[in-house]
Amino acid sequence: GAGVSQSPSNKVTEKGKDVELRCDPISGHTALYWYRQSLGQGLEFLIYFQGNSAPDKSGLPSDRFSAERTGGSVSTLTIQRTQQEDSAVYLCASSLVGRSSYNEQFFGPGTRLTVL
Amino acid sequence: AQRVTQPEKLLSVFKGAPVELKCNYSYSGSPELFWYVQYSRQRLQLLLRHISRESIKGFTADLNKGETSFHLKKPFAQEEDSAMYYCALSENYGQNFVFGPGTRLSVLP
Numbered sequence: 001g002a003g004v005s006q007s008p009s010n011k012v013t014e015k016g017k018d019v020e021l022r023c024d025p026i027s028g029h030t031a032l033y034w035y036r037q038s039l040g041q042g043l044e045f046l047i048y049f050q051g052n053s054a055p056d057k058s059g060l061p062s063d064r065f066s067a068e069r070t071g072g073s074v075s076t077l078t079i080q081r082t083q084q085e086d087s088a089v090y091l092c093a094s095s096l097v098g099r100s101s102y103n104e105q106f107f108g109p110g111t112r113l114t115v116l
Numbered sequence: 117a118q119r120v121t122q123p124e125k126l127l128s129v130f131k132g133a134p135v136e137l138k139c140n141y142s143y144s145g146s147p148e149l150f151w152y153v154q155y156s157r158q159r160l161q162l163l164l165r166h167i168s169r170e171s172i173k174g175f176t177a178d179l180n181k182g183e184t185s186f187h188l189k190k191p192f193a194q195e196e197d198s199a200m201y202y203c204a205l206s207e208n209y210g211q212n213f214v215f216g217p218g219t220r221l222s223v224l225p
Contacts, residue, residue: 033213041217042202042215042216043204043215043218044215045212045214048212048213104162
């Protein structure tokens with residue numbers, strides 16, 4: 001009965017490098033969410049997947065950010081040409097399909113990204 | 117403009133005192149509102165949702181559409197309630213979630 005897992009737990013990278021963050025949702029959960037939590041800030045919604053589809057990508061901060069989900073399971077958030085302002089904790093959550101009010105989001109432990 | 121506001125960054129109360137964490141929202145449709153909690157060194161987790169009208173760990177929250185509020189209340193705070201609390205609004209049936217900035221609750225002995 002594993003929960004949502006994310007890897008790596010910590011990532012330190014140099015400005016300008018690309019990074020990939022991975023999320024493994026709970027088995028059977030068709031909805032998957034990515035959030036960003038910057039120091040002293042609340043949670044910023046990035047993107048939502050229903051199955052492999054993301055109906056709305058407008059929450060992504062810039063075109064350097066992209067996300068995909070394959071097989072209705074694992075999702076990858078990619079940040080290209082990282083900038084120092086990308087430093088944050090990136091959280092992933094998953095939930096069952098259906099109306100949001102009845103489907104609790106289960107969060108992963110997060111990936112702490114530090115861009116030097 | 118923020119669609120979910122939590123005016124207090126930090127709220128300190130003594131054990132046994134009542135606590136109210138404020139949340140106001142801005143949304144033109146029918147809102148779906150939640151409270152999430154993050155205890156120290158633990159994952160963010162759901163505390164309660166307005167549609168369930170439930171009481172979890174002694175906490176309740178009532179949706180007041182007239183005042184566009186969803187304040188979280190507990191009559192007698194416990195030290196183990198110390199945590200970060202986030203109010204959240206769901207749009208488009210879960211396709212978009214908006215979280216407030218959070219309130220850190222500190223319950224003093």
